Amino acid sequence: MTIYVVNPNSSQHVTDGINRAVDPMRAASLVPIEARTLAEGPPGIETQANVDGVVVPLLAHCAALEESASAFVIACYSDPGLAALREQSTRPVLGIAEASILTAMTLGQRFGIISILSKSIPRHMRYVGAMGVLDRLAADQPLELGVLELADEARTFDRLKTVGTNLRDGAMADVVILGCAGMTAFRSDLENHLGIPVVEPCQAATAMAIGRVALQTTRKDKK
Known part of the structure; x- marks a missing residue:
């Protein structure tokens, strides 16, 4: 059984960064963790x-892995197909955007999001609004x-560094989220530079997946 972290884009360098x-989280997991493209x-x-175009192939990709899966992580900050995959699969399904926002709210009162592009922001705002946590969002600013x-x-x-500083000092964010799976390499350095928590979404979602697998094991042991 395996936790599958699926990168819905075809860029292998993004998957390598996710991997x-x-x-470092593999040592804490009861099952292997595999990053896929x-x-x-x-x-x-x-x-x-x-976002809409990858849902069907993503569902097919995960369906082929269902029997060997302990959990799925959708490693795109738009969480494409999250509800559909939860409907399709009997395994825990985590989206990195949802997981990162939930994690950020345990680390600070107001979170900022660093987006890749300005055109990403309306999509993120719809999602944060759907989660009902717009009042906790300090700002969403693009690279x-x-x-x-x-x-x-x-x-x-x-x-x-520039956008993170603007979120911290201008928008008064006390935690920052990296709003793309392609930013994985920069979490530690940016956190050291800003002096506030920085959430890397793939790590946040994978940590939740590890926890869900452990919880399921505990429940089975109690039967």
Whole structure:
């Protein structure tokens, strides 16, 4: 049995970053953790059309893994297909956006989100509103870098420092969320730079998946 962390875009470097981000968590997991790439996905999920377009192949990908799965993590900050996969699967299903927001609210009162692009923000705002936690959102601000551009680490970290500082000092966020799975490499350095908690969504969702698997095991042991 395995926790599958599925990257719904087709960029292997994003999946490699996810794999590195969750690697320290493997020692705490009762089951293996495997990061996977959805080959049918676009290189980056940057629009609502991208989000909607990956749902069907994502569901098919996860259906083929159902029997060997302990849990699924959808590793895209738009949580594509989250409700549909929860309906399809009998396993725990976590979305990195939902998990990161829930985690952030345990670390501070007001969270800020760093988006990749301005056009991502309305989508995020709809989601935060649907969760009923808009009053806890300090602001959502963009890097104005696409998913593929995040591979330029020096440029990306420079923008992360600028936007993160604006969220902390201007919007008064006391915790910051990295709003794309392509930002996994920067959590520790950005947290050290800002001096406030920084949530990496793939880690947050994987931690919840590990907990759900452990909880299920405990329940089975009580029968």
